[in-house]
Amino acid sequence: MKAILKYGWPARIFVDNAWVYSGTTMDLACSTIGIQKIHSTARYPVSRGKQERFFRTLRDQLVREVENLEPLELRKLNRLLQAWLSQYHSARHSRTHETPEQRYSFRTFRPVAPDALEQAFWQWTTRAVSTTGEIKLFGNVYRVDLSFAGRAKMVLRYDPFDMGRLILWENGRKVAVATPERLVCVTRPGHPTPTRYQQSDVARRYLDDLERAHKARLDQELNRTHYRPIQKPSQEETPE
Secondary structure, three states, X not given: OHHHHHHOOOOEEEEOXXXXXXXXXXXXXXXXXXXXXXXXXXXXXXXHHHHHHHHHHHHHHHHHHXXXXXXXXXXXXXXXXXXXXXXXXXXXXXXXXXXXXXXHOOOOOOOOOHHHHHHHOOEXXXXXXXXXXXXXXXXXXXXXXXXXXXOOOEEXXXXXXXEEEEEXXXXXXXXXXXXXXXXXXXXXXOOOOOOOOOOXXXXXXXXXXXXXXXXXXXXXXXXXXXXXXXXXXXXXXXXX
């Protein structure tokens, strides 16, 4: 989502045949925004060679170092990933003789409204509405307008990170909002517990250097000026 907000929505997206890219949630998100989803040819790895090479570089240069540390907070991991991407995008390619950043700068920017983008990636399911307008999902109980009471199956869309409301859909459009009456799960249950790894000082130093280099590049781009702090003259140097 952040990538689309920053760089705009792509006309096409190339993915493999993993279940996460083949499910209805991904199809719905792409169709909502207007992205054409293209799957790689099954049992033909050459078709996704560029993607595999990128992820191999990412793993060799960043992921292996992160695995040598204790579990990081998501915010810290995102900072490291942004630092690595900044370095990767500013490196000149041996064949094109351009950096990825230079090649992408010629593309047309296609903006997406933040609200529309967020809801495009919401998950969906179907649930029955009781005769009293009650909907149950993941232990939560929601209420909806009684005009929908008794429906055997309604399409529901929800934010997995904020279960504070459900959006009811019918015939491809929003028709109602269900509000929580009893909220047991604030987020969708089932998040995995992180595995602990043995710490490595070498990996920590490498990642710290990566972050510092990223900050230095940002400072250079923004043309920031760093001034030395003004030292107060000592008592002996103070003019009378």
